[in-house]
Amino acid sequence: MKRLVILGAGTAGTMLANRLASMPEMDDWRITVVDATREHYYQPGFLLLPFGVYSKDDVVRPKRYYLPAGAELIFAEVDHIRPDQKSVVLMDGRNVAYDVLVIATGSHIHPEETPGLMEHEWHKSIHTFYDFEGAVALAKALRQFKEGRLVLNVAEMPIKCPVAPLEFVFLADWYFTHRGLRDRIEIVYATPLPGAFTKPKATEMLGNMLAERGIQVVPEFNVMEVDPDARILRSYDEQEIEYDVLVSIPVHMGAEAIARSEMGDELNFVPTDRHTLLAKHYDDIFVLGDATDLPASKAGSVAHFEVDAFMENFRRYLDGLELLPLFDGHSNCFIETGYGKGVLIDFNYDVEPLPGMFPLPGIGPMPLLTESRVNHWGKLLFHWMYWNVLLKGRELPIPAQMSMAGKRL
Amino acid sequence: MTTKTLAELNVALDAEGFLVNPDDWTPEIAEALAREEGIDLTDRHWEVINFVRKYYEEHGEPPTLRAITKRSGVPTKELYQLFPKGPAKKVARIAGLGKPKGCI
Numbered sequence: 001m002k003r004l005v006i007l008g009a010g011t012a013g014t015m016l017a018n019r020l021a022s023m024p025e026m027d028d029w030r031i032t033v034v035d036a037t038r039e040h041y042y043q044p045g046f047l048l049l050p051f052g053v054y055s056k057d058d059v060v061r062p063k064r065y066y067l068p069a070g071a072e073l074i075f076a077e078v079d080h081i082r083p084d085q086k087s088v089v090l091m092d093g094r095n096v097a098y099d100v101l102v103i104a105t106g107s108h109i110h111p112e113e114t115p116g117l118m119e120h121e122w123h124k125s126i127h128t129f130y131d132f133e134g135a136v137a138l139a140k141a142l143r144q145f146k147e148g149r150l151v152l153n154v155a156e157m158p159i160k161c162p163v164a165p166l167e168f169v170f171l172a173d174w175y176f177t178h179r180g181l182r183d184r185i186e187i188v189y190a191t192p193l194p195g196a197f198t199k200p201k202a203t204e205m206l207g208n209m210l211a212e213r214g215i216q217v218v219p220e221f222n223v224m225e226v227d228p229d230a231r232i233l234r235s236y237d238e239q240e241i242e243y244d245v246l247v248s249i250p251v252h253m254g255a256e257a258i259a260r261s262e263m264g265d266e267l268n269f270v271p272t273d274r275h276t277l278l279a280k281h282y283d284d285i286f287v288l289g290d291a292t293d294l295p296a297s298k299a300g301s302v303a304h305f306e307v308d309a310f311m312e313n314f315r316r317y318l319d320g321l322e323l324l325p326l327f328d329g330h331s332n333c334f335i336e337t338g339y340g341k342g343v344l345i346d347f348n349y350d351v352e353p354l355p356g357m358f359p360l361p362g363i364g365p366m367p368l369l370t371e372s373r374v375n376h377w378g379k380l381l382f383h384w385m386y387w388n389v390l391l392k393g394r395e396l397p398i399p400a401q402m403s404m405a406g407k408r409l
Numbered sequence: 410m411t412t413k414t415l416a417e418l419n420v421a422l423d424a425e426g427f428l429v430n431p432d433d434w435t436p437e438i439a440e441a442l443a444r445e446e447g448i449d450l451t452d453r454h455w456e457v458i459n460f461v462r463k464y465y466e467e468h469g470e471p472p473t474l475r476a477i478t479k480r481s482g483v484p485t486k487e488l489y490q491l492f493p494k495g496p497a498k499k500v501a502r503i504a505g506l507g508k509p510k511g512c513i
Binding site for chain 2: 156
């Protein structure tokens with residue numbers, strides 16, 4: 001029996017395991033999933049936890065429930081990969097042999113990379129919503145915050161879900177307005193990017209929305225250190241930003257097992273072919289989800305479109321055919337903007353987010369790059385779809401490749 | 410793509426001021442691009458520029474700031490002093506390469 005091993009049972013790894021398990025060609029393959037932890041987090045929910053929108057049960061569920069019954073599940077930490085021996089060495093000394101390996105080990109925050117961040121003020125006046133504990137601590141801090149300066153800082157790109165910092169400041173504006181405190185609270189968004197977002201049309205539209213809501217943007221701010229006692233953020237070029245509450249999106253890195261395997265770049269992301277998703281220099285290792293170094297968003301929608309592209313190519317792989325350049329960098333994000341509204345953007349490697357209608361050209365129902373109530377409901381519905389449709393590997397009526405139909409240039 | 414030219418040397422630049430064709434690059438072009446940025450190139454600048462060009466030859470793309478810091482041995486803080494406001498992007502431009510990724 002041949003062996004396919006998936007490292008990581010997060011969004012990408014779980015979707016993939018389910019899709020492979022229902023594939024007839026895989027009947028004579030054994031599928032193994034390796035992961036160190038037992039809880040699956042609905043990460044988009046971390047954005048809403050601080051504002052009291054979700055509870056713990058909405059965002060945390062056992063990984064086991066979402067993985068296919070036929071797959072072998074190993075809960076253990078990976079020490080390193082031995083591509084020359086086609087095997088994975090676990091921390092407990094076990095070896096897992098593979099014929100095909102899929103790396104889906106994701107990305108994780110590293111607040112310790114920024115001096116001052118994760119010291120005595122961590123979870124007190126310095127917060128993050130990029131993990132569960134952080135989001136819960138921040139919910140408490142926001143409830144108690146009555147007056148002063150709330151600063152959101154992105155430490156370094158890339159981060160998971162590059163629109164999340166924008167959503168956070170939009171939701172903070174809505175949250176404090178709703179509580180009658182907005183005129184006593186300043187909201188500042190400090191980012192290493194040259195503007196609100198990375199692509200021109202969306203940056204312009206979102207930049208205008210930030211200005212309308214009185215949210216101050218500090219672009220090209222590359223944080224060097226935080227002074228937790230003076231409550232100051234300091235950049236490499238010696239700009240300073242004062243805060244009362246700091247919400248940090250810390251440096252992101254790939255898994256340490258990737259570094260131990262000497263297979264990653266400076267941030268432990270695995271060099272990956274942009275279109276076939278094969279790890280560069282290997283013909284039996286694929287990389288999916290946040291673990292790649294692709295110039296695409298680190299987001300669940302990207303992982304989903306990558307799994308679609310992988311599945312089509314993997315049939316060819318099994319037949320010994322050449323892989324096709326099927327992945328186009330497709331990304332699709334809901335941006336919560338508060339007040340019961342949202343914006344939807346759809347883009348890929350080459351085409352920036354454009355206005356239009358989605359998914360049906362001219363009909364929608366969701367308008368692109370425009371604020372609407374439908375998009376907000378889309379985002380809430382997505383929570384249900386994530387647990388019940390996406391993770392289980394059921395098909396969505398959205399093609400893997402981005403479509404220009406319905407978009408206006 | 411809109412293009413302009415670097416006046417004194419007649420080299421095509423893209424809308425963001427990067428060389429359209431990296432093969433056009435010469436040290437004189439680097440000097441001229443640096444002057445546009447208000448930078449006088451010293452030996453320490455050249456150390457970084459040469460590192461970035463070598464990295465590009467090996468990897469096919471310009472390095473991110475973290476890659477420069479980690480592999481060239483020039484600390485981040487100094488990079489900001491040498492190439493103020495976005496060193497990775499500035500060095501890439503002066504070294505005649507495209508815009509570094511990491512902006513998604």
